[in-house]
Amino acid sequence: MLKEVVVEQAEIEVDGERFIITRIPTATSGSWFVIHDACEIWAAVAIDDLSGEIIGWRNPPTKFQAEIENGVRKAFNIPVPE
Numbered sequence: 317m318l319k320e321v322v323v324e325q326a327e328i329e330v331d332g333e334r335f336i337i338t339r340i341p342t343a344t345s346g347s348w349f350v351i352h353d354a355c356e357i358w359a360a361v362a363i364d365d366l367s368g369e370i371i372g373w374r375n376p377p378t379k380f381q382a383e384i385e386n387g388v389r390k391a392f393n394i395p396v397p398e
Contacts, residue, residue, distance in 0.1 A: 328387035330380045337388055346371050349388045361385060368395040 324339040335358070340348040346364045350357060361384070362371035368389055377384060389396060 326391035328391055330383045330387055368397045
């Protein structure tokens with residue numbers, strides 16, 4: 317059965333590379349954020365929407381992980397954890 321789901325997208329730039337971030341809400345207070353460009357999915361990061369805490373990564377990047385995390389938080393107005 318098909319189900320219509322509304323997602324949000326934003327674009328971030330990290331080290332001169334542009335990535336599209338697609339937010340996929342979950343049943344909890346978190347969301348998965350899929351990091352991709354026009355041709356390939358690179359990774360996904362789960363972030364708690366309320367605290368900004370990183371819950372987990374799938375295919376975490378070897379470079380620029382912190383920059384991507386901060387770019388996602390900024391693009392979607394998610395707080396930086398204390």
